[in-house]
Amino acid sequence: MGRWRPPAEQRSPYITPEGHDTLQQELKGLWQRRNEVVKALAAAAAEGDRSENAEYIYRKKELRELDRRIRYLQKRLPELKVVTTLPSERHRIYFGAWIRVEEEDGSEALYRIVGPDEWDFDPRYISIDAPMAQALMGKALDDEVEVQRPGGPALCYVVAVSYGAPPEG
Numbered sequence: 565m566g567r568w569r570p571p572a573e574q575r576s577p578y579i580t581p582e583g584h585d586t587l588q589q590e591l592k593g594l595w596q597r598r599n600e601v602v603k604a605l606a607a608a609a610a611e612g613d614r615s616e617n618a619e620y621i622y623r624k625k626e627l628r629e630l631d632r633r634i635r636y637l638q639k640r641l642p643e644l645k646v647v648t649t650l651p652s653e654r655h656r657i658y659f660g661a662w663i664r665v666e667e668e669d670g671s672e673a674l675y676r677i678v679g680p681d682e683w684d685f686d687p688r689y690i691s692i693d694a695p696m697a698q699a700l701m702g703k704a705l706d707d708e709v710e711v712q713r714p715g716g717p718a719l720c721y722v723v724a725v726s727y728g729a730p731p732e733g
């Protein structure tokens with residue numbers, strides 16, 4: 565009897581051009597790294613008894629992890645839709661926008677709404693699927709936004725919106 569897992573939650577297929585380029589470069593780098601690992605694995609396998617060969621065991625594990633990521637990227641990249649057009653209403657928040665918000669305590673934070681495959685490229689990036697991004701979508705400059713956070717709902721105010729470069733603050 566195998567382990568049943570519920571299907572993964574469907575993620576948005578959108579990505580910025582920069583994020584798409586980064587993922588393609590990662591895939592290219594993974595293939596290069598894989599070639600190096602295969603050579604090291606072959607050398608470790610030639611040393612004899614594989615059951616006690618730490619280098620062989622380590623390289624097999626590393627190869628498995630590389631192959632998993634390569635398979636994921638090869639499957640995901642064709643599904644992605646690169647968003648290159650800017651919205652007609654640039655004072656509103658849509659995909660790819662840089663947003664400066666003022667929190668209830670007076671502090672300011674800068675975010676950029678990006679695809680779920682690129683949110684971890686920069687600490688200021690938030691996924692379009694995140695509750696914060698969902699609350700901000702469609703809002704305009706000077707709007708008050710209620711965001712559901714783990715500690716409960718919080719209010720923030722949209723201070724600046726821009727596309728391209730982060731807004732000055």
